[in-house]
Amino acid sequence: MIGLDQGKIVSIEERIPKLKQQRRKKANRRLVTLLSLFFLLIVCVVYFQSPLSHIKKISVSGNDLYKAELLVKNSGLSTGMNIWKLDKKEVETKIEKLPEIKSATVKWSFPNSVLITVEEYDRIAVIANENSFIPVLENGEILEDEGITSSPSNAPILIGFTEGEILEEMVNSLKELPFEILYSISEVNYTPKETDRFHISLYMNDGNEVSASLRSFSKKMIHYPSIVSQLDPSQKGVIDLEVGSYFKSYEPGGVETSEEEGEG
Structure with a gap:
């Protein structure tokens, strides 16, 4: 052992x-x-x-209404700026102060690039004002200080409207429409009657005209595609949505149809 x-x-x-x-x-x-x-x-x-720590490139994406140069200017960023001084939240807040910007996101890409991604409010209409057009955003804001010289091709033009109850009613009604119907409208004219001060006349991109009252416009206009599908595509005329729905062709002796509200 x-x-x-x-x-x-x-x-x-x-x-x-x-x-x-x-x-x-x-x-x-x-x-x-x-x-x-x-x-x-x-x-x-x-x-x-070294210069590697300085911003060399600033890219912008998601912008349509605003030019990239304007967004960069409002962001407070510039090439040559030290990238470590970048406060993303502060830059996003600055950009979101622009009236047509719904949201903004700022990202840093190594070593010295910055990407600004924005989401813009859609323009649901423009108000004809002498020689310019005043944009109306989907959130209902009217950009009175930002008149543009040309009308966006897809937004309906509001003619004859002045600031007040009628314009507010019109904007609120447009906000409730699906975009496919909204952008099928070419013009909206304010055409008050003795019996209805809320009466409007619409000119559609398909060649038809719509007569309606703002009091029921958004509810009835939703059915516009269904109404048009029942009409002869070769005939254009006036679709009256004031009471039920009624069509009268522009052609003499054209077909006239009438439907009760809710049918079709």
Whole structure:
């Protein structure tokens, strides 16, 4: 028994090389770690001091109504600016102050590029005002200070409307229409009658005319595609939506049809 126990004993002389080797490995790992940190620090210092840390490119996407140059100007960003001074939330807030911007997102792309992505409010109409057009946004805001010289091709033109109850009613009614119906309208004329001061006349892109009252316009206009589908495509005329729905062809002796409200 004594002999077996003595055979398992490892002398200090035998353990010393192994201990030295373990200590050497630990020291090497520490040295590598310190050198890596030092190298990383040098790289960071060089990056901060070099042009690589300055904004080189600013890209804009999602814009249609606003030019990219205008959005960049309002963002407060500029090329050459230190990218580490970029406050994304602050830049997004600045851009969202523009009346036609619904939301803005700013992202940094390594090493020195910035991407601005915006979502704009749709223009549901423009108000004809002498030699310019005043945009009306989908949120109901009327941009009186931003008259444009040309009308957007897809937005209906409001003619004869002045600021007040009638215009507000018109805007609220347009907001309730699906875009496919909204953009099928070419013009909306305010044509009050003695019996109805809310009367309007619409000229459609398909060549038809619609006579309606703002009091029931949005509810009845939703059925416009269904009404038109029942008419002869070769005949154009006036669709009266004031009471039920009634069609009168422009052609003398043309077909006239009448439907009760809710039918068709």
